[in-house]
Amino acid sequence: MARRARRTAAGTALGIAAILGIQSIANGAVFGSENSQARQPSVYSARGEEHGPVRTAVHKLALTDKGHGEAVLSQRTTDRFGLLGVSWTDPKAKIQGTIQARARNAETGEWTAWTDLTPYPGLMDGARPGARGSTEPLWVGASDGAEVRITDGARDGKLPAGLRLDLVDPGTDKSAGTSGKVSAEPAAFVQETPPTTPGPASTAPQPTIVSRAGWGADESISPEEPGYLPNGNTIRAAFVHHTADATPYDCSESAAIIRGIYTYHVKTNGWKDIGYNFLVDKCGTLFEGRKGGIDQPVYGAHTYGWNSQSTSVAFLGDYNKVSPSDASLVAASRLIAYKLGQYGVDPAGKATLTSGATQKNYFGTSYTLGQDYTFNAVSGHRDGYATECPGDLLYGQLGTIRNYASGTVQNLAITSLGGEATKAGSGYQTPGPATVNWSTSTQNNLIYKFEVLVDGQVATWGWGHVRSASITLSGYGDHTVAVRATHTSGKVTTSAPVTVTVPGPKTFKPVTPTRLMDTRSGLGVAKAKVGAGGEVVLQVTGNSVVPSSGVGAVVLNVTATNPTATSFVSVYPNGTDRTSASNLNFTAGKTIPNLVTVPVIDGKVRFYNHAGTVDLIADVTGYYATDASGSTHVSHGPLRLMDTRYGTGVRQGPVGAQDVVTLPVAGVQGVPASGVT
Structure with missing residues (x-):
């Protein structure tokens, strides 16, 4: 692929599309609004998980070849669509010049700026029947008009045959009926059969991921069985990508964007499935990409020449001019820590990969088919191929992703014990109950869980936002209390212990x-x-x-x-x-x-x-x-058991001359009900 920037008519550089994936973990995540820009919902906004297949459509418009290496699609009104791309018949054919497109907003009638589309390398998903050459897909939001212009830069040039504009409608509630789902018999859809052998355990916890059913994948369009990595089924590295957009998206549209990419990869490119292993939106929601099992080494189509030894995660959006959100960086790091942790790969370390193609990367580094090369275990698409992906600003944050994916919980310490615990010298004393309070300088979303240890054993636990917990110590004498934290990288940190004494009788x-x-x-x-x-x-x-x-x-x-x-x-x-x-x-x-x-x-x-x-x-x-x-x-209190002014413990009112009130003491406010002298 030529090393050139995507540009608009105003000369603004935009990001080149990317393909990267992160496998899904749970079917219960809900996506749609966190950190999302406040605006009116679009026709492609989701109310939450789709929970089933959503019908999509591809509208195909032939381009007019004007000769001399130029082709156009004149400005015209179209059926509604949200994503577009240009394709041609021969997947090996290349267009060395400029491919530009723009779309008309279906609600405002305004046209986007002209945006460069970058061609995919040929046969990204192998030599498959019906495979076509194409550009990367471009998300434009709900649109009803399109225009394309192509030039190869030479007067006597010749463009590939079969040029067309593919417009993808990723499906809405209306297109699927009142329920928003495809109405079909269950047998019409191929259900993924997970491998009988679970994937290897990871050193990092598995994050929550929206399943394919969650974003509405129509499995009937990609009925083939999933493929898995050769060479011992080992993931050695993770490649980070971004996707293209011509208009900012809302997180409620994430499912529609992914359906659009999926449909384009299958129906336009002729691939077996979506290319990315995982995807993440700017709100930090992770999505399952190519099917085959979140815990499995699924063979994707994301980084040409390196797919057989890696996994991927694609950030929804263009990150040449916009910085990725911290929520998306954290989510991607959690996914990468989990996937690399399955194979003992340090996200902050290096990986040796064998090149599957002779080519150059974005920086001009040459790779030869069959030769071994050293990469960062977490690399950008541009490290392996001649593309700007994942965008300058996301590429500059790969170090942050590596740090997040390999980090530890910092400055973890018990700050105090409360409840019935009281300070006693350098430690604490309690009749049994105590509240443990702690602090750390690590942000909550990078902490998987906390555990409170009593004499080295887990007494209770909480998620990463928790900073206190109640425990009850049993047995007279000294006990050690500590807090253990698990980072989302899987690394464990334990605080310095404190001594807590339960006095004997x-x-x-x-x-x-x-x-x-x-x-x-x-x-x-x-x-x-x-x-x-x-x-x-x-x-x-x-x-x-x-x-x-x-x-x-x-x-x-x-x-x-x-x-x-x-x-x-x-x-x-x-x-x-x-x-x-x-x-x-x-x-x-x-x-x-x-x-x-x-x-x-x-x-x-x-x-x-x-x-x-x-x-x-x-x-x-x-x-x-x-x-x-x-x-x-046994020390207990002081606690007020009786106050006749308010009716505490006895009836309310003054005690008159020769009057008697009887106060229950045993079994009140922690005093045992029997055995009290």
Whole structure:
């Protein structure tokens, strides 16, 4: 193929068409709007998956040969179509000059600019009966008029016989009846029979792909069985392509575009099937191309001279002047990682391919039939053939695709544990339940899944957008918690672990009441009243009555004296978030005590005063520690179980003189229903 740019009458360079494929994975993907430009739906817009064959049509208009190497199709009104291309009888014949076409928009009546059409190499899908030479197909959107002009650049030149313009109507709801599907007996359509032997497992997860049925492939037009790669059925590389368009498309039209290419490849070129293995639109939706099985090494017709050792993915659109979306780059990388991962090929590495033809590529590199050459494992169409495909701006993003397809999840770390887990030294402590939170600098759509590991085993998992998960630790003692992430490349990263302790049962140890804190004299804390919203922190372990380690909770008699306002005090473990629960309520001018049992995490407890100023006194009367006898203590809370103002736990309303309210405690808010002393 001549190395020349597609151009318009204004001299704007457009991209040359490409053929590339990525095999499909699931039949349940829905396509149509994500990242799509907002505009009115066209006649070729899809509402979602087609779920079955859609009838397409090819309108054929003969060109007038004017002699001296020139041919035309005069401007005329046509049946509706969405894709066009020029073809001729002899598939080996070449047109060295210029082939240009334009189309009239069926809704606005406006004509597109003249656009160059680049010829396909002859016999791309082998020597087949009825094969024709042709240009690449060009998507023009819903159109009802066309015009073509051809010149070989020489006055005495001779053009191939049988020149015609092929106009493809990719099918709509109207063309298929009210359901949008072809009405035919099931036997009229050849159903693909998947191979009995599954394809090799991949190192990367299989992405979601819209099936052929999903984009409405009419299997009756390509009834032949699929073909598979020779040479041990090994995929060594993936070639990236783009397709041609003369007008920007909406993602809701993707299925129609693919049906148009499919119909053109089969009915115009005479190929057995669509040439690309896979396709991807600008919204990042992947589509199954040539049939034969997503997990199989299907033999495509996409990169002349290299099809027998490779797979392909084609980006819908022209990428000489428009940059590919990140969504499409990510989707293509996921597909490539999966397909190359089936055969142990590193997407960032190299591949040795044997040339199937003597030719040159876009850069002038010569290839000889039967000789071996080194390629990037992810290459562009232009690396193997003399074409601009996949367009300058997409070709410049091949490094991004390689990085995405071979990358790892970066900077994965557990940021905190919440729920009932509290900070304890360099780790955490919990009675069992905990919420694990983590972060990473890798974008969500490049992460396949996260797994939370407890002592090396998967406790729970989530998709790539998840950043927290709840777990429950069982068994007393220390546990390791980590997060493992799987990149869409299949590579796994594990965060640094954190230690989470589930304290064992502890029994109560009474002590002679001993004063540990008095803000009036400065005992244990600073000498000063505790102000509104203020706190003091008391070291409760490592003194004459409470040991420095092994203490799970202390029992304190807390007294509020000299208060200047009605208020309350909350006593809670140091290093944890204070809840709304109060432990001691008092009024101005009154001295009020209360017995408090508070968990101990780092040897300290905190005292919070809500309003006014107050002196606080704390006397220890006992503590809980590991022991084989006595009543055990399990930290849980503090949580509010009763509030007569709101009817929490008991009936709502003040408790009158000589009145009694009974509060259920066992079986409430996580307290066991039995065995509680």
